[in-house]
Amino acid sequence: xxxxxxxxxxxxxxxxxxxxxxxxxxxxxxxxxxxxxxxxxxxxxxxxxxxxxxxxxxxxxxxxxxxxxxxxxxxxxxxxxxxxxxxxxxxxxxxxxxxxxxxxxxxxxxxxxxxxxxxxxxxxxxxxxxxxxxxxxxxxxxxxxxxxxxxxxxxxxxxx
Numbered sequence: 146x147x148x149x150x151x152x153x154x155x156x157x158x159x160x161x162x163x164x165x166x167x168x169x170x171x172x173x174x175x176x177x178x179x180x181x182x183x184x185x186x187x188x189x190x191x192x193x194x195x196x197x198x199x200x201x202x203x204x205x206x207x208x209x210x211x212x213x214x215x216x217x218x219x220x221x222x223x224x225x226x227x228x229x230x231x232x233x234x235x236x237x238x239x240x241x242x243x244x245x246x247x248x249x250x251x252x253x254x255x256x257x258x259x260x261x262x263x264x265x266x267x268x269x270x271x272x273x274x275x276x277x278x279x280x281x282x283x284x285x286x287x288x289x290x291x292x293x294x295x296x297x298x299x300x301x302x303x304x305x
Contacts, residue, residue: 150293151179151186157300158189158238165296166235167193168206168227170218170244171260175289191235196227206230206242217253219244221261221272228263229270239299240265241292247281260288264295271299 158165167176177193180186194205199218202208207230208223216223227242241264248257258277263270275291277284 150290150297151183153302154293154296154300155180155183155186155189157297157302159185161300163238164189164191164236165239165241166191166231166237167292168196168202168231168240168242169193170196170202170227171247172243172285172288172292173197175285176241176243176292179289179293191237194231194234202227202244206234217255219246219252219255219259219261221263221274224261224263225265225270225272226263228265232265238266239296241296243288243292245275245284245288247284247288249281258284260284260291262288262292262295264299266299268299271295 169176174195180190196202196206203210206227208226212222223244224242228240232240243262245260246252246255246257260275262273273295277287
């Protein structure tokens with residue numbers, strides 16, 4: 146099962162000689178799994194960190210412990226730092242970081258469907274917020290697509 150956004154991303158990264166790594170919370174590796182479902186992805190996917198637990202966001206991805214203590218795990222700056230941590234720790238050109246609430250219940254007062262996607266790459270760091278609806282599966286799937294679409298945008302791949 147491959148998705149067109151993943152195929153586009155893998156193809157563009159191969160053509161550019163670039164790589165990607167992820168640090169995923171709510172998607173728990175789904176972005177990396179989606180990318181690696183594409184034949185030839187081993188040339189561009191460096192790896193991924195599954196940082197589902199808040200303490201692992203700091204320990205494995207280098208997210209500021211003070212930031213996590215002050216704002217919790219679901220925050221735009223956490224997503225940005227996850228992306229930067231994935232990029233740095235895996236030695237990739239691009240890093241994607243995802244944090245959010247898949248539901249069904251809120252987390253630390255943040256409603257289900259709130260998702261922050263961080264991107265770190267040569268032009269800098271960026272964060273996109275999504276407000277999604279649906280069940281856990283739908284929110285996680287839409288988050289994965291959102292992350293791939295964000296990277297696609299910065300790789301300047303036409304959509305559609």
